[in-house]
Amino acid sequence: MPLGYFLGLSAFMFTVGVLGVILRRNALVIFMSLELMFNAANLVFVTFASYYQILTGQIFVFFVMAVAAAEVAVGLALMVAIFRTKRSIDIDQMSSLKG
Amino acid sequence: MLFQEAVMNSTFSLVPLVVFLPVLGILLNWLFGKRLGEKGIGSIASLAAGGSFVVSVLLALALVQNHEGAHIPLFTWISVGNLDLSWVFRVDTLSVTMMLVVSGVGTLIHIYSIGYMHEDVRHQGEPKRFRRFFIFLNLFIAAMMILVSADNFLMMFVGWEGVGLCSYLLIGFWFEKGEGGLGNAKAAKKAFITNRIGDFGLLIAIFLIFWNFGTLNFAEVFEMVPAVAQTQPGLLMAITLFMLLGVTGKSAQIPLYVWLPDAMAGPTPVSALIHAATMVTAGVYLMVRTQVMYMAVPGAQQVVAWVGAITALFAGLIALGQFDIKKVLAYSTISQLGFMVAAVGLGAEVAAIFHLATHAFFKALLFLSAGSVILGMEHGLEAGSHEQGGHHDDPQDMRNMGGIRKKMPITFVVYLIGALALAGIVPFAGFFSKDEILVAANQGNMPIFVVLVAAAFLTAFYMGRQVLMVFFGDARSDAAKHAKESSLLVTVPLMILALLSVLGGGLNFPGVHTLEHWLEHTLEIPHAAEFILPIALGSLAVALVAIFLAYLVYGRKPLANAKAADPLAKPLGIFFRWMNQKFMVDELYQAVVLGPYKKLADFFAYPVDQGVIDGLVNGMGSLTVSLAGALRKLQTGFARTYALSIFVGIIAILVYLLTRI
Numbered sequence: 001m002p003l004g005y006f007l008g009l010s011a012f013m014f015t016v017g018v019l020g021v022i023l024r025r026n027a028l029v030i031f032m033s034l035e036l037m038f039n040a041a042n043l044v045f046v047t048f049a050s051y052y053q054i055l056t057g058q059i060f061v062f063f064v065m066a067v068a069a070a071e072v073a074v075g076l077a078l079m080v081a082i083f084r085t086k087r088s089i090d091i092d093q094m095s096s097l098k099g
Numbered sequence: 100m101l102f103q104e105a106v107m108n109s110t111f112s113l114v115p116l117v118v119f120l121p122v123l124g125i126l127l128n129w130l131f132g133k134r135l136g137e138k139g140i141g142s143i144a145s146l147a148a149g150g151s152f153v154v155s156v157l158l159a160l161a162l163v164q165n166h167e168g169a170h171i172p173l174f175t176w177i178s179v180g181n182l183d184l185s186w187v188f189r190v191d192t193l194s195v196t197m198m199l200v201v202s203g204v205g206t207l208i209h210i211y212s213i214g215y216m217h218e219d220v221r222h223q224g225e226p227k228r229f230r231r232f233f234i235f236l237n238l239f240i241a242a243m244m245i246l247v248s249a250d251n252f253l254m255m256f257v258g259w260e261g262v263g264l265c266s267y268l269l270i271g272f273w274f275e276k277g278e279g280g281l282g283n284a285k286a287a288k289k290a291f292i293t294n295r296i297g298d299f300g301l302l303i304a305i306f307l308i309f310w311n312f313g314t315l316n317f318a319e320v321f322e323m324v325p326a327v328a329q330t331q332p333g334l335l336m337a338i339t340l341f342m343l344l345g346v347t348g349k350s351a352q353i354p355l356y357v358w359l360p361d362a363m364a365g366p367t368p369v370s371a372l373i374h375a376a377t378m379v380t381a382g383v384y385l386m387v388r389t390q391v392m393y394m395a396v397p398g399a400q401q402v403v404a405w406v407g408a409i410t411a412l413f414a415g416l417i418a419l420g421q422f423d424i425k426k427v428l429a430y431s432t433i434s435q436l437g438f439m440v441a442a443v444g445l446g447a448e449v450a451a452i453f454h455l456a457t458h459a460f461f462k463a464l465l466f467l468s469a470g471s472v473i474l475g476m477e478h479g480l481e482a483g484s485h486e487q488g489g490h491h492d493d494p495q496d497m498r499n500m501g502g503i504r505k506k507m508p509i510t511f512v513v514y515l516i517g518a519l520a521l522a523g524i525v526p527f528a529g530f531f532s533k534d535e536i537l538v539a540a541n542q543g544n545m546p547i548f549v550v551l552v553a554a555a556f557l558t559a560f561y562m563g564r565q566v567l568m569v570f571f572g573d574a575r576s577d578a579a580k581h582a583k584e585s586s587l588l589v590t591v592p593l594m595i596l597a598l599l600s601v602l603g604g605g606l607n608f609p610g611v612h613t614l615e616h617w618l619e620h621t622l623e624i625p626h627a628a629e630f631i632l633p634i635a636l637g638s639l640a641v642a643l644v645a646i647f648l649a650y651l652v653y654g655r656k657p658l659a660n661a662k663a664a665d666p667l668a669k670p671l672g673i674f675f676r677w678m679n680q681k682f683m684v685d686e687l688y689q690a691v692v693l694g695p696y697k698k699l700a701d702f703f704a705y706p707v708d709q710g711v712i713d714g715l716v717n718g719m720g721s722l723t724v725s726l727a728g729a730l731r732k733l734q735t736g737f738a739r740t741y742a743l744s745i746f747v748g749i750i751a752i753l754v755y756l757l758t759r760i
Contacts, residue, residue, distance in 0.1 A: 018746060021742050022742055022743050022746065023739075025739070091737075091738050091739060092739070094738065095735070095736030095737055098734060098736030099730075099731035099732070099733070099734025099736070
């Protein structure tokens with residue numbers, strides 16, 4: 001398969017992720033969009049790793065996944081805490097740091 | 100012989116003790132004074148001052164054996180390049196003479212103060228301040244000792260400023276009292292600031308000496324003076340005249356004398372010790388010490404002599420119109436200091452030091468007796484107010500006194516001795532010392548002689564006036580009626596000082612000239628003192644005539660009551676009012692110097708500082724605030740906006756990186 005297909009898919013996934021982060025207000029959906037961007041990046045790593053036959057990219061993906069998992073755990077915990085006080089996870093309601 | 104020399108040198112090395120004993124007194128009173136009580140505090144302070152006196156006597160005895168004296172280094176102070184300033188004590192006949200006067204009179208005043216302050220702190224309602232007073236007194240003795248024993252100009256300046264500080268602290272001792280609750284504090288401030296003007300002159304003189312001579316040690320500077328006088332007489336003139344400015348500040352000469360009368364706001368022992376006997380003579384000492392410089396420029400000597408002579412006359416006139424018992428003495432002090440300064444200007448340094456010593460005795464005596472009178476009056480006030488129901492008189496106003504002779508016989512006798520000594524009646528101390536100055540003037544400068552004789556006449560006249568007003572006639576107020584003799588702690592030092600005022604003339608008795616032979620090891624003596632009988636008789640006659648006139652005016656018909664006008668007020672008319680108002684010098688300074696100065700200060704304070712400088716600073720502040728106000732709009736608080744701006748930023752960076760090539 002040509003390289004372009006993989007990269008195209010990755011670009012598509014990344015764009016969807018960016019739009020999701022910018023446009024959606026539900027914090028959970030924003031998280032999912034973030035994960036989408038991670039995986040778009042992962043896909044590029046793996047693609048080039050197999051294309052150039054270098055293992056580094058593959059190993060890097062594992063690290064990214066581990067860090068992403070940790071990040072999600074922290075993020076979800078924050079979300080729960082916010083929900084407890086605000087009874088909502090609408091990201092636009094959390095604007096008390098407005099200047 | 101060798102053994103004797105060793106003993107002598109070890110005596111000389113005792114000299115730091117004259118400073119450290121009073122310092123020890125300060126520390127002891129500071130740390131333990133609270134638990135010791137008044138007797139303990141007073142004893143420690145008096146012993147510290149007395150210890151200084153004993154050391155001074157030992158030094159004098161050693162000097163009799165070895166006239167050359169010694170330089171006792173304590174430690175190196177500043178050593179930079181060629182400048183080498185050490186903390187060196189100078190033991191020579193001049194400095195030891197000063198030490199003896201300062202510590203001797205000082206010790207007596209310490210003892211007197213135990214009795215006086217005991218009453219005073221209670222009268223003022225603040226008994227806890229007793230300790231502070233004695234700490235300040237000891238501090239003064241220490242600073243004065245540094246001043247007179249210094250071996251270089253800078254060390255002397257330390258003492259010079261130290262005594263100025265003590266003067267300030269002690270004038271303002273009752274700083275919350277006085278006219279409007281601020282009077283004493285204002286007097287202290289006036290003294291300090293007026294002295295600053297003088298000290299500015301002294302500092303300039305010291306800078307000039309350092310710049311041109313490259314050293315500040317007395318001996319080295321004086322050695323170079325003759326050569327400099329040949330090449331740069333103008334420089335020497337400038338140094339001596341700037342130094343004279345310092346002297347006019349410290350020794351209360353025209354034009355900077357105005358602080359001394361106000362300084363009487365301090366407790367009476369302070370007036371006696373600092374503002375009559377010792378500190379104010381520091382200026383005279385300085386000029387005697389630097390006589391080599393003054394002798395090298397006759398022009399400066401002329402100026403000095405005239406400043407002294409005019410001050411002597413002018414202050415004498417003002418003293419004539421005063422009613423406050425201490426103010427009269429204050430102007431008299433200024434006048435007598437004028438005599439000393441004039442003597443230095445005439446090249447009669449020995450006469451100046453002689454008069455300095457005798458004046459220390461009899462003026463301290465007069466002030467302390469005046470303090471005793473005031474104590475008696477305050478007693479009378481309290482006793483009187485019980486009977487009469489709160490009639491308040493000023494216990495220092497001579498118009499309220501009268502007839503105290505019978506109530507306070509000891510005080511009367513010692514006061515009379517002091518007054519006769521000051522007036523220059525034979526055989527009291529003042530006669531001999533004043534006569535020596537008059538002789539020097541007669542031989543050196545006739546106009547000055549005339550001015551000084553006139554001042555001597557005034558001296559005798561106002562002292563006669565004061566004694567007659569205070570001690571004779573009938574009591575003119577309840578306070579005077581109920582006045583009571585002071586305790587022994589007060590009167591015994593008075594008797595000792597009275598004895599010194601009687602015998603003080605023996606210091607430099609005509610024909611023997613002990614002091615002159617003593618000082619000739621340190622000073623150059625251009626003209627040996629002479630005793631000229633016509634002048635002595637003439638000055639005696641002048642004094643007697645003045646006293647007789649005072650008797651005619653004030654003695655025959657005493658003031659009828661406290662409200663009566665001074666008998667001189669009518670015949671002298673406006674001139675008496677002028678004298679009473681001190682010739683409006685304070686008002687003149689207010690109009691000519693203080694007013695414009697205050698206007699200038701106001702200009703810098705309000706338009707310049709508050710307008711321009713504060714405007715700049717506040718402008719920077721408000722600029723930042725408004726800028727921040729605009730920028731804070733960027734902080735919307737919405738996480739998605741931030742995400743968008745990060746995204747846009749990344750795009751921008753990427754576009755830049757990709758299009759760069």
